Amino acid sequence: MIMAFEYAPAPESRAVVDIAPSYGLFIDGEFREASDGKVFKTVSPSTEEVLSEVAQASAEDVDAAVKAARKAFEKWSALPGAERAKYLFRIARIIQERSRELAVLETLDNGKPIKETRDADLPLVAAHFFYYAGWADKLDHAGFGADPRPLGVAGQVIPWNFPLLMLAWKIAPALAAGNTVVLKPAETTPLSALFFADICRQAGLPKGVVNILTGDGSTGAALVGHDGIDKVAFTGSTGVGKQIARTLAGTDKKLTLELGGKGANIVFDDAPIDQAVEGIVNGIFFNQGQVCCAGSRLLVQESIQDELLDALKRRMSTLRVGDPLDKNTDVGAINSAEQLARITALADSGEAEGAERWAPACELPGAGYWFAPTLFTNVTQAHRIAREEIFGPVLSVLTFRTPGEAVAKANNSQYGLSAGIWTEKGSRMLAVAGKLRAGVVWANTFNKFDPTSPFGGYKESGFGREGGRHGLEAYLAGAAEPSNERSEREGERDR
Structure with a gap:
């Protein structure tokens, strides 16, 4: 244990x-x-x-x-x-x-x-x-x-x-x-x-x-x-x-x-699971998910879905939510009451539309604006949580079988700001990245920025x-x- x-x-x-x-x-x-x-x-x-x-x-x-x-x-x-x-x-x-x-x-x-x-x-x-x-x-x-x-x-x-x-x-x-x-x-x-x-x-x-x-x-x-x-x-x-x-x-x-954005984080069956989990967590829970390029849609290959989600839930259970001034805190406060209300409403719509909601046990402070890191499974592309920008610590999980299906689902969005690819094959990284309609595509990492690198999007x-x-x-x-x-x-x- x-x-x-x-x-x-x-x-x-x-x-x-x-x-x-x-x-x-x-x-x-x-x-x-x-x-x-x-x-x-x-x-x-x-x-x-x-x-x-x-x-x-x-x-x-x-x-x-x-x-x-x-x-x-x-x-x-x-x-x-x-x-x-x-x-x-x-x-x-x-x-x-x-x-x-x-x-x-x-x-x-x-x-x-x-x-x-x-x-x-x-x-x-x-x-x-x-x-x-x-x-x-x-x-x-x-x-x-x-x-x-x-x-x-x-x-x-x-x-x-x-x-x-x-x-x-x-x-x-x-x-x-x-x-x-x-x-x-x-x-x-x-x-x-x-x-x-x-x-x-x-x-x-x-x-x-x-x-x-x-x-x-x-x-x-x-x-x-x-x-x-x-x-x-x-x-x-x-x-x-x-x-x-x-x-x-x-x-x-x-x-x-x-x-805005609705970034897709694509995990293939040959991806290093532990490394991918860290990238997923960084992609959606960094800055409480209040990031335009957040990896808010997780596309995982069906054959590794259970293994990846088990590892992801274990990792989410270790996230520390609380005082932002504490150096041990991983997830801080939502920026405003208005933004918290929007996140809450969209998360509630996910449940109402049939998605399965999960969040780790964590005690939220009594004062301030807080939302626990949240994961949704059994999500379809028709769900609001898969289409609309939530701008909060909420991850929607979808599955795919082939690279072509992954690309189609990733591009099925009004947005085109960011995407991530997780695989050990360099040829697959390049092939998939070239087909994604996103301004920034990360490979085996997420949310990495540098002043020498351009940032921007397509579509909306x-x-x-x-x-x-x-x-x-x-x-x-x-x-x-x-x-x-x-x-x-x-x-x-x-x-």
Whole structure:
């Protein structure tokens, strides 16, 4: 009989981060109150404790931020790439120096385990700024024309599941290419973006190059629809992405969308079972399954279904759910009451439609927003839990007999963001990966990210790529457009 280890509490200290009772908007290098004085509260998902009060940006504030970014663009874009790189390098180093503080802050505001913010999020955030700092003086060699130029002002809207990492994915390439930025973080996770504003000041970044506007969906809509924006980058739900696409239709604004997903994790009969189980767990329970590329559909070959599910259930029984600041915690809190309600409703629909539900025995905290790691078997492609993005720690298991059937089931989705393949045969990996309609395909691993590698999807998972050399393209104007034509359009916009 195998005995599980007992873990003593190992909480990370909250004392490393100083959260102010209130925060303003970061516009033109300074913090200021919202023009109409409106504020909202940001809450810790694990305790429901109010962390701070944050300004709600109005349309007037959006206009002020865009004008500040437009004014800063003239000098920022004129800087030699090597000079812009110095600022990006400086930001990256400050992020490294303040990584413990930022990790605790992100865990408090988001609800994800401290070991994820500390060991995954923050190293990647710094790595993205280091990587794009290296590109800033090499844009002529990026493959996007002989004379690549910045677009102007980028309006960026990011989600709550990876607040600081999504900020890095968007701001780093935009600044490296010579653009200025107005960024709106998610309403439920504004704090790390506001701390990043302080990092920009600490790095000596010129005023107006980065502006941070906190607020709800109305703030994001005002930003996306502002005439002074040249490029919109959005990561979030497919529904909101469609609204943004409709708003920008007929304009000359560039747009990239990274939206929802329903990733298929395919396990063949020759896969290393223990390794596959770890990949499955990482694919769906990392960040409580609140990951757009989560492996939320497990496709397992029929001949190994029982063996794999037995191993998976044993592994799920060892997951520790609880205080996100405890270094032993594997599964933290759901980000909000609204998201918890959605997860609960979809899980209940799985049972109502005949799927078999299983979850390990675990005691959930009394306060906060929590959902136990959950597994569904006897799932068909008609079930809602197999079709809709749950965005929570819920795994749907389907079976297949042949590689062709696995590919057909994996591609039978409105989404096309990610997939995983588990097999010992390299030829099978390549053959199956080439047939999967997914922007990212992992082989014998899952949820592995690197700033040099592009990320994005197909179908209703959006379009455009972030990361790597490809991530620069959305922030550069083609050499075919005459510079005087661009200047005339910018002049008209300013007037």
